[in-house]
Amino acid sequence: xxxxxxxxxxxxxxxxxxxxxxxxxxxxxxxxxxxxxxxxxxxxxxxxxxxxxxxxxxxxxxxxxxxxxxxxxxxxxxxxxxxxxxxxxxxxxxxxxxxxxxxxxxxxxxxxxxxxxxxxxxxxxxxxxxxxxxxxxxxxxxxxxxxxxxxxxxxxxxxxxxxxxxxxxxxxxxxxxxxxxxxxxxxxxxxxxxxxxxxxxxxxxxxxxxxxxxxxxxxxxxxxxxxxxxxxxxxxxxxxxxxxxxxxxxxxxxxxxxxxxxxxxxxxxxx
Amino acid sequence: xxxxxxxxxxxxxxxxxxxxxxxxxxxxxxxxxxxxxxxxxxxxxxxxxxxxxxxxxxxxxxxxxxxxxxxxxxxxxxxxxxxxxxxxxxxxxxxxxxxxxxxxxxxxxxxxxxxxxxxxxxxxxxxxxxxxxxxxxxxxxxxxxxxxxxxxxxxxxxxxxxxxxxxxxxxxxxxxxxxxxxxxxxxxxxxxxxxxxxxxxxxxxxxxxxxxxx
Numbered sequence: 319x320x321x322x323x324x325x326x327x328x329x330x331x332x333x334x335x336x337x338x339x340x341x342x343x344x345x346x347x348x349x350x351x352x353x354x355x356x357x358x359x360x361x362x363x364x365x366x367x368x369x370x371x372x373x374x375x376x377x378x379x380x381x382x383x384x385x386x387x388x389x390x391x392x393x394x395x396x397x398x399x400x401x402x403x404x405x406x407x408x409x410x411x412x413x414x415x416x417x418x419x420x421x422x423x424x425x426x427x428x429x430x431x432x433x434x435x436x437x438x439x440x441x442x443x444x445x446x447x448x449x450x451x452x453x454x455x456x457x458x459x460x461x462x463x464x465x466x467x468x469x470x471x472x473x474x475x476x477x478x479x480x481x482x483x484x485x486x487x488x489x490x491x492x493x494x495x496x497x498x499x500x501x502x503x504x505x506x507x508x509x510x511x512x513x514x515x516x517x518x519x520x521x522x523x524x525x526x527x528x529x530x531x532x533x534x535x536x537x538x539x540x541x542x543x544x545x546x547x548x549x550x551x552x553x554x555x556x557x558x559x560x561x562x563x564x565x566x567x568x569x570x571x572x573x574x575x576x577x578x579x580x581x582x583x584x585x586x587x588x589x
Numbered sequence: 590x591x592x593x594x595x596x597x598x599x600x601x602x603x604x605x606x607x608x609x610x611x612x613x614x615x616x617x618x619x620x621x622x623x624x625x626x627x628x629x630x631x632x633x634x635x636x637x638x639x640x641x642x643x644x645x646x647x648x649x650x651x652x653x654x655x656x657x658x659x660x661x662x663x664x665x666x667x668x669x670x671x672x673x674x675x676x677x678x679x680x681x682x683x684x685x686x687x688x689x690x691x692x693x694x695x696x697x698x699x700x701x702x703x704x705x706x707x708x709x710x711x712x713x714x715x716x717x718x719x720x721x722x723x724x725x726x727x728x729x730x731x732x733x734x735x736x737x738x739x740x741x742x743x744x745x746x747x748x749x750x751x752x753x754x755x756x757x758x759x760x761x762x763x764x765x766x767x768x769x770x771x772x773x774x775x776x777x778x779x780x781x782x783x784x785x786x787x788x789x790x791x792x793x794x795x796x797x798x799x800x801x802x803x
Contacts, residue, residue: 480780484673491666494673496649498780503644510627511640511786519784530678537795548791552678559676559788 330381333357337369337387341394349391357384358401366582371432372401378416380409380442385417392423399584400432403464406479408440413478416445424453431576431584434462434518434565435481437499442478449485449525456526457485458581460572463497464518464565476501485525493525493555516546516561518568522575524556532556532579539578542571596719600726603695603715604733606740610690610708612733615683616741616801617646618789623745624796625789634742635756637786638735639763645783647734649674650684650709651727651771652779657713658723664706664714670776671707676787679794679803684708686802691715728768735760741801 333355340347346367353359356375362368371386378384388398398420406414422428430449437443449457461483466472481497497519508515524532533551536558540547544567549558558575562568576583602608619637622628628637641647653671656662675681689705695715696703703714709730716726736757743753781787793803 480777482777482780491669491673494670495676496674496780497782498644498778499782503640503782506636506640506644509636509640509785510622510633511637511783511789512644513782514785516784546785546788548788548794550677550679550791550794552681557677557791559784559791561784561788 330379331356331375332383333373333375334385335359335371335387336385336389337361338389339367339369339394339396340391346394346396357386359386362585364582364585367396368582368584368586369396369398370401370584370586371398373404377405377407378414378443379407380412380414382414384415385419387419388421388428390420390422390426390428393425394423395427397429397431397582397584399430399586401586403433404435405438406435406441406443407438409442413442413444416443418445418447420448420457421450422452422455422457425455426451427456427458429458429581431458431460431581433587434464434569436464436467437474437477437479438466439472439474440476441474444480445482447483449483450489451485451526452488454527455487456524456529458522458524458576458579459483459485460520460522460576462518462520462565462568462572466517475504477504483521483523485523487526487554493523493557495521495523514546514561515563518562518565520560520568520572522558522560522572524579525554527554529554529556535578536575539575540571542567542574545571547571593721596721599719600716600721600729603691603712604729606737608691609694610687612687612737613740614801615687615737615803616793617641617683617738617803618679618786618793619738619741620745620799620801621789621793621796622786623742628742629746631748631752631756634739634746634748635759638738638756639760641738641783641786642731642735642760643763643767645781645786646676646680647731648767648771649779649781650734651731651767652774652776653707654709654713654730655723655727655771655774656776657710658717658726660717662713662717664704664710667710668706671710674779676781677790677794680787680790683803688712723772724768727771728764731764731768732757732761735764744800
């Protein structure tokens, strides 16, 4: 299979961006902002402050390491997102490692709503997203993963993708999702237990005390054309999963559900 | 270390459909998949079960069980991980209810004090005393899981008992391969690609009428 040369970026890039945010009399205040290497972070002020993380290397490939972190003070609220979709390109050697760490003080509400991750043929990406909430705090997460770009007629066959999300409440693990997509599963083709005909998958999860009650409104918001979606709510969790042949309807369904959950959609998300 | 022959018989009893775990009540979302017409014969059943084993809950539970079998296993942490990884309300119920029922029955029979824990963790906590190789315990556990799904299908779709057993026999090489891999895998290697099997488990919650609890 031929790869256009611009997709191959041999030098490795590393970066870390960390933001500490406090809310003082209703307004968000950055207490600390540390950036190094290819990682960036900035704050967009608003009713709900938005922390935008970015990777100036313009994608990920084998050997890259990227870390984003956000710490939120007690009873604060913030949305964290990414400036663009993250692209994981063919890795010549090694894997790209991405670590996202979000922590929220007592009663704080934190949302991690990154733009989609696009996996190119031959990508090797290991990502870990850790969220810590406490007390009556809540975490809202979404992640959308797209296999190649349909418009380019790409088929993804070789892949090493491990993507784990974990939410801890008062230090105890309460929700985890571990995706593991490799050549074995892809070689199985359009199997109904695996991807079926889907090329884009997404999860939306709300975690925290009473989160299961959100399953009603979430189910009401299902029904976007071109996707298959279902939700479940239990014991402090409400989880929605979506699969679709194309990224666009999956993205629409994610927005619709986040809106139904009363979430502030990141302003950097393109319409 | 128990005598190997006696240990194998104990393992077979614990995983037999007659052991009061109630596995027959759970379909792991397969009931919805069959009602949707996606599994309706031996070939589609074999594919579905094989994928759930290799890329879904089979793989996750196999690794959790292998870790629970270790003498130094941290059962509370493994239980938290198993609960956190449950893909939906019914998946959580499936593993909690079977685990609690297994712990009660195995505890009564062995005198061991086994707390109600997710099924693979409770099973590992009881089975570690058998002294059997981990891959043996994991392979039998996976076969019992697969047999339960096949039994659910035999009740639901036009598929004879013998055809069902042929499907199960065909899954054996994959089960052995997965058991070997799981016995050596770290918890970091847990992961699923069974997106639509997880969706099926969620669709099942709002399905009516239904025979199975999951």
